[in-house]
Every structure is written in C-alpha cells, then in structure tokens.
Amino acid sequence: MDTFRDNLEHQIKKQIEERQITPSRDLWSEIELQKEKPHSKFRMNWILMAACMVLIFGLGFIIFSNSSEKNNAQNITISKVKDTSLQEKTSERIDQNAISEPVYADKKIIRENKEASTKIINEVQQTSKVLAEQAQKVPQKEEVQLVAPEIPKTPVPADKVMAQTEDASKAPVKRKKYVDPATLLFSVEHKDVIEKTKESNVATVDLNRK
Amino acid sequence: MKLLFGNKKEDLLSRLKKQDPAAQKVFYEQNVKKFLSVGKSYISDLYQAEDCVIKAFCKIFKHIESFRGEGNLEGWARRIVVNECLNFIKSHKTVFYIDDINPSFMIEAPEEEVVFDFNAQDLLDQLPDAYRMVFNLYVLEGYSHQEIADTLKISTAVSKTQLFRAKEKLRVLYLQQQKTMKNGHIQR
Numbered sequence: 316m317d318t319f320r321d322n323l324e325h326q327i328k329k330q331i332e333e334r335q336i337t338p339s340r341d342l343w344s345e346i347e348l349q350k351e352k353p354h355s356k357f358r359m360n361w362i363l364m365a366a367c368m369v370l371i372f373g374l375g376f377i378i379f380s381n382s383s384e385k386n387n388a389q390n391i392t393i394s395k396v397k398d399t400s401l402q403e404k405t406s407e408r409i410d411q412n413a414i415s416e417p418v419y420a421d422k423k424i425i426r427e428n429k430e431a432s433t434k435i436i437n438e439v440q441q442t443s444k445v446l447a448e449q450a451q452k453v454p455q456k457e458e459v460q461l462v463a464p465e466i467p468k469t470p471v472p473a474d475k476v477m478a479q480t481e482d483a484s485k486a487p488v489k490r491k492k493y494v495d496p497a498t499l500l501f502s503v504e505h506k507d508v509i510e511k512t513k514e515s516n517v518a519t520v521d522l523n524r525k
Numbered sequence: 526m527k528l529l530f531g532n533k534k535e536d537l538l539s540r541l542k543k544q545d546p547a548a549q550k551v552f553y554e555q556n557v558k559k560f561l562s563v564g565k566s567y568i569s570d571l572y573q574a575e576d577c578v579i580k581a582f583c584k585i586f587k588h589i590e591s592f593r594g595e596g597n598l599e600g601w602a603r604r605i606v607v608n609e610c611l612n613f614i615k616s617h618k619t620v621f622y623i624d625d626i627n628p629s630f631m632i633e634a635p636e637e638e639v640v641f642d643f644n645a646q647d648l649l650d651q652l653p654d655a656y657r658m659v660f661n662l663y664v665l666e667g668y669s670h671q672e673i674a675d676t677l678k679i680s681t682a683v684s685k686t687q688l689f690r691a692k693e694k695l696r697v698l699y700l701q702q703q704k705t706m707k708n709g710h711i712q713r
Contacts, residue, residue, distance in 0.1 A: 320692050323699055324664050330645035331566050331665055335558035339571060342579055343553055349583045 389451075538598055541589045549586050556599060557582075560606045566661055567610035569650040577613050581606040607666060611676065614654055622655045622683050642706070648698045656691035663688050 502509060540548035560581065564574035585602045592601050649657055658677060662668040663684075668676070673684040 320696060323695060324692065326643070327645040327648065327695070328664055331562060331649075334562045334646075336561040336565055336571075337558055338561055338575055338578075340575065342557060342575060342582075343550065345579050346553065346582050346586075349579065350586065 538589075538592070538594065541586070544586070544589075552585075552602075553582060556602060559599075560603065563603060563606050563665075564610050565646065566649055566665060567607070567657065568613060573613065573617075574610070577609045578606060581609040584609065604666075607662075608676075611658060614658065618654055621653075622679055622687060643699060643702055647702065648695050651698050652691060652694055655687055656694055659684055659687040660691035660695070 537548055537551060541552060557578065560578050561574060564577050564581075565571060568574040568577060581602070584605050592598065649661075652660065659673055662673045662676065663670070670681045670684045670688075673679075674681045677684070679687075
C-alpha cells in the first residue's frame with residue numbers, strides 16, 4: 316500500500332518537474348507593462364504634487380495682492396485728505412500774508428514772514444495728521460448710518476394702540492373745560508346784571524340792582 | 526544570447542541586479558515554461574496561473590537585490606512563484622482544512638502495480654485546494670510539515686492529515702482514471 320502510494324507520488328513529482336508549459340499569451344509584454352506601472356504612478360504623484368503647489372501659491376498670491384490693494388487704497392485716501400487740507404491751509408495763510416504785507420516791505424519783514432510761514436506749515440502738518448485720523452474714523456460712522464436708516468413714523472389710530480411709552484403719554488393733550496351747570500344757568504339768567512371787564516375774566520354781580 | 530553573457534549565471538545575476546532589461550528577458554525565457562508548470566500544479570486554471578507567473582517575475586526583478594547568492598537563483602525564484610500562487614489561492618478561494626481522518630480512506634485497496642501512463646495534472650486538478658497545496662509543498666517543493674504549517678498558517682497536525690488525505694484521494698483518483706482508460710481500450 317505504502318509502496319504503491321510512494322510510487323504514485325514519485326511519478327507525479329517526476330511528471331510535474333519534467334513538464335514545461337508554454338504560455339498561451341505574451342507574458343513578457345505584460346511583465347514590461349507592470350514594470351512600468353510604478354514609474355507612471357510615481358510620475359503622476361509628482362505631477363499632482365506640482366499642481367497642488369501651483370494652486371497653493373496662486374491662491375496665496377491672489378489673497379496677498381487683494382490685501383495689499385486694500386491697504387494702498389486706504390493710504391491713497393489718507394494722503395489725499397492730507398494734501399487737500401495742507402493746500403487749503405497754506406493758501407489761506409498766504410492770502411492773509413499777502414493782504415497784511417505793506418507795499419514798502421523790507422527783506423527783514425520777508426524773512427519774518429518766511430519764518431512765520433514755516434511755523435504755519437508745521438502747524439498745518441500737525442492738523443493734517445489729526446484730520447487724517449478723523450478721516451479714518453468718519454467712514455465708519457457713515458457705514459453705521461447706512462446700516463441703520465431712520466424708520467419713518469406712521470400714524471397709528473388710537474383704537475389700535477396697544478401700549479404706549481411715557482414719552483407718548485407726555486404728548487400735549489387739550490384740556491377739557493368743564494362748566495358748572497348752576498353757574499351757567501346763573502350767568503344766563505343774570506346776563507344783564509353781570510358786567511364784564513375787557514381785560515379780566517372777573518365779573519362783578521350787583522344782586523341788589525333791579 | 527548565450528555568447529553575449531558567456532552562459533555564466535553570475536554574470537546574469539549581476540546584470541539582473543543592475544536592472545538590465547536584456548538580462549531580464551534572458552532570465553524570463555530560461556524559466557517561464559518551468560515556472561508556469563509550477564504555477565499550473567497549484568492553480569488548475571492556466572490563465573490565472575499565468576497571471577501569478579507575471580506577478581512573480583515582476584517581484585523577482587524588483588527584489589533581485591535581496592538575493593544574497595547563497596543558494597540557487599532558480600530555486601529562489603521558484604519559491605517566489607510558489608508563494609505568489611499560494612497568495613492567489615488564499616485571496617481568491619476559501620480553503621477548508623478538515624482535521625479528522627475519514628475511516629473510508631483507511632480501507633485497504635488491493636495492491637496494484639502503478640501503470641505509468643497517467644496524467645498527473647488531471648489528478649492534481651481534481652484535488653481540493655487544501656490537499657493540493659499541502660501535497661505540492663511537501664512532495665514537489667520538499668517542505669517539512671513545520672514549514673508548511675508556517676507558510677499556510679496551520680498546525681503541523683493539520684498539515685499531516687491534509688497530506689494523508691491528499692495521498693489517499695490521489696490513489697482513488699488514479700484507480701478511477703485507470704478504470705476509465707481500460708474501458709476505453711476495450712471499447713476500441
């Protein structure tokens with residue numbers, strides 16, 4: 316039994332080892348293709364990496380350029396405000412100097428004027444700085460005004476008013492004049508007797524009069 | 526080609542280590558038929574066996590640097606082919622290792638002289654995957670039961686039972702094949 320099995324094993328081993336099977340298709344071309352695959356993947360990874368880098372740098376450049384443009388615009392507005400304020404101030408001062416200058420102005424007077432003008436320019440520069448700061452603050456206020464415009468008041472009928480504030484209750488209301496019916500009757504009955512004065516509301520009644 | 530490389534394996538190995546395509550082609554042509562035969566003994570489908578051989582050749586060329594030159598290059602490459610086939614079977618098929626020994630196999634059959642006119646591949650193709658793997662590793666590759674247990678991640682006892690059952694199955698299959706062959710001769 317064992318010898319039979321051993322013989323069978325031996326024969327199977329012999330047949331398999333001696334056998335050679337020719338491939339049914341071109342295996343070499345497929346091996347070459349599979350050898351090239353890792354390289355192509357590697358290249359693809361590099362291309363992807365490069366594309367990602369370009370995207371990141373592009374986005375960064377766009378964001379940076381936008382922020383720098385905003386800064387430039389702010390600087391331009393500030394400088395414009397400075398220039399206009401300086402021009403206005405200097406022109407005013409120069410006009411004043413021109414008017415105050417006497418016809419017989421000497422060189423000394425001119426020097427004094429120059430010194431004075433330099434002082435004025437310095438003052439103007441300081442004021443321009445203050446103005447620039449104000450100019451930075453002003454647009455914010457304008458924005459606030461734009462954001463919350465005034466709501467027009469619409470007249471609400473008294474029946475539909477559900478609640479009122481104290482200010483609304485303080486609104487001027489015409490006081491009703493109440494007349495005592497006895498005095499009214501009296502005044503009508505004794506119309507002739509009552510004498511009214513023109514300036515005062517006080518009436519004098521002469522009851523003994525007939 | 527033989528003149529070009531002087532028919533020296535050392536020269537071929539050094540050229541393979543340099544990833545020389547011509548040397549790779551020579552190595553492929555020398556071994557593809559043998560390796561395909563090895564692959565076919567594990568996987569019955571020729572197309573799938575060819576796929577495994579392709580993968581094995583790619584691995585051989587890629588990891589040729591790890592070959593230290595201690596043993597035979599063909600033996601090292603053959604081991605890669607075998608491992609590739611085993612990985613294919615593990616990943617594409619569910620293998621059942623039945624541990625118990627069926628008493629029906631233990632019935633002694635009459636001693637018959639082995640007729641050497643039989644197809645070994647037909648017998649191997651009819652074996653279940655678990656039997657075939659263990660039988661091939663033990664008989665064709667010369668692995669010990671411990672090595673089989675390590676490569677297939679089974680116990681040595683399971684390896685032994687699988688081999689026993691494989692041999693018994695082969696014997697039964699061989700007898701059946703002989704019967705059909707005899708009947709065929711009689712009919713002619």
